[in-house]
Amino acid sequence: MDIKELSIHNQDTIKKALQVLDKTGLGVIFIQDVDGKLVGLLTDGDIRRALIGDAQLNSPVELAMNRNFTSLPVETENKVILDNLTSKVKIIPLTDANGILVDYASINRLRRISVASPVLNGNELLYITDCVKTNWISSQGKYVRAFENSFEKYHGGRKSLAVSNGTVALHLALDALGITKGDEVLVADFTFAASVNAIIYTGATPVLVDIEKDTWNIDVKKIEQYITPNTRAIMPVHIYGHPCNMDAIVEIAKRHNLLIIEDCAEALGSLYAGKPVGTYCDAATYSFFGNKTITTGEGGMVVFKDERVAERAAVLRDHGMEKNRRYWHTEVGYNYRLTNLQAAVGVGQFERLDEFVVAKRVNADTYSKAFADVPYFQLPIERDDSFNSFWMYTLLVNESAPFTRDDLIHHLNLKGIETRPVFFPIHQMPPYVNFGKPEELTVSKWVSAHGLSLPSSVNLTTTELMYICQTINSFVADFKAVV
Ligand SMILES: Cc1ncc(COP(=O)(O)O)c(C=O)c1O
Known part of the structure; x- marks a missing residue:
């Protein structure tokens, strides 16, 4: 009104x-x-x-x-x-x-507490102004290289290529590694559809695998039953920031001679066995969409193990054009480049990665402590071998609860607190029904029906966090009183 x-x-x-x-x-x-x-x-x-x-x-x-x-x-x-x-x-x-x-x-009409809003008050404006002042606004320019260098350094020297978004990062990684028609790629049924779409873009077939009950990542115990002579790769997706069980995945991949493409879109800053995710594979990808741990508005990165594959990917990223022979195309490529303007924002953001991850973990710690005694919630975990960057704090509302996940979402919405239901199981959506058997994907289905993500921005104030925790706890207490 x-x-x-x-x-x-x-x-x-x-x-x-x-x-x-x-x-x-x-x-x-x-x-x-x-x-x-x-x-x-x-x-x-x-x-x-x-x-x-x-x-x-x-x-x-x-x-x-x-x-x-x-x-x-x-x-x-x-x-x-x-x-x-x-x-x-x-x-x-x-x-x-x-x-x-x-x-x-x-109370119902506050500036809404959003699920994940970007924080851009570091050097982003300074660097982007530099691009404008110097006229370097396209995909050539020092910030693209600087942004790629940050990732290279972070991933122990692995060659990194900045691209337009996390979806094309996946496509470029798969394509550069030679995944093509007739191949099968194993991927969790519980992920953002981009992981699966990118496999389909290459002509390969995604094979959907169920997830673990506690991490909501691909269930490593179930991977091998899906391996066929056509299987070429496994795509572990580190969902909401919790690393997949990479030791088991690397071991399976070795045994069956499979490639690994880590989808790290949601897990920048997460560590597995003390090393960054993205270092356990042939190629790893990131997204810098506005809700990600660091953002460039839209943007992505691919990190390669093999320099030659990275070189091929660089050609594919730039229309398939030979590096030293302008307008000579050696294969059908794409325009998947990131602009210097976006990379400038990325450089400013990357400088604050550690700080952002600390803030995400403080959010998670606050929520987990506040809800520790709520019998109706399954809270996110952090396995001993993992360092969870808690990109998006996500919990499940158990079946024993006297309210549903959607009741809670509705209540929080009325209180000005934005939440997100988790992903739908991939196999239930029309384009993907042939890629998985519903009776084998039961955990994914269950998590999908019961999960929601709470506000997880790195600039959440203590007052906002307290307000969210109190609102949820008094919602739960009201039900307890009735039951
Ligand atoms: C797991 C996962 N993979 C891939 C993507 C795709 O990234 P983008 O939106 O940058 O294309 C996203 C999120 O957006 C994601 O969450």
Whole structure:
């Protein structure tokens, strides 16, 4: 509803105020003077008290309005607004520097706490300004190389190529490794569809494998039953930041002579056996979409074990054009390049990776402690061999709960807390029904029906975290009281 529909003039009548209150249903209206300045708030109760006194229906509202109210500047942060919202002050008008009403806040109408918002207040602007000032805005330019170098260094010197997004990163990795029509690639049934789509782009067939109950990653005990003479690769996806069981996967791949392509889109900063994910494979890929641990808006990276494969990938990334012979194409390639502008943001973001991972782990620790005694939740874990970057804090609502996952999502939404249900099982969606057997993918189906992700941004404040934890815990407590 437009703020204008919730406001009236201080000379308007009490009758008009009642009509507006009746129409808006908010329980309060804002009163402005001739200059548009906010001068009062008016509730049904204020009117009742005024009418019991001397006021008439045709008296001006300024006789009844409350002049002593809480208002805040419109740019006020959520945490301050939250501190001011009490059982008495349920609605706070927000004004500009001239005292003009521009918005209002209530517990249901805070700036929403988003599931994952980017934080771009490091050197990103400085570097991107440098691109603009120097005219290096396309895919040539020092930031692309610098961004790739950061990944190379982080992955023990493995050659890295920046690309346009995490999906084409996967496609480029698979293509450069020679995955093609007739091949089969094993992948978890519980992932973002891009993992599976990229396999399909190459002409190969994805083979969907069920997941583990506690990490929600590909179940290594079930991999071998799907290996056929056509199997060429395994694609472990480190879901929500928890590393897959790479020792087991590497061992299976060795035994069956398979390639490994790690989809690390959700796991930058995660370690397996003390080493970064992305170093246990032939190629690893990352995504820098806006909700990822570091972002470039859209963007991706491929990290290669074999330099020659990386060289081929570099040609494929650039239309299949020979490196030293312009406009001479040796194969059908793609334009999968990242711009210098995006890479500039990436360099600024990468500088803060450690800090971001610490913040994600603080979020996770706070949630896990707050919900430790909730009998209805299955919380995310961190195995002894793993360091979980907790990209997205995700929990399951057990069947024993007197409420469903969707009830909780709905409740949190009303409280201004954004959440996400987890992925659908891949095999249930129309394009993928032939790639997995439903009766063999039961854990994936179960997790999919019960999981939700909580706000996991690296700039969540302690107040916001406390608000989320309290909101969830009192929702649960209300049910406990009824049961
Ligand atoms: C597991 C996984 N793989 C691949 C992708 C694709 O990345 P992008 O969105 O950058 O194409 C994503 C997320 O977006 C993802 O979560």
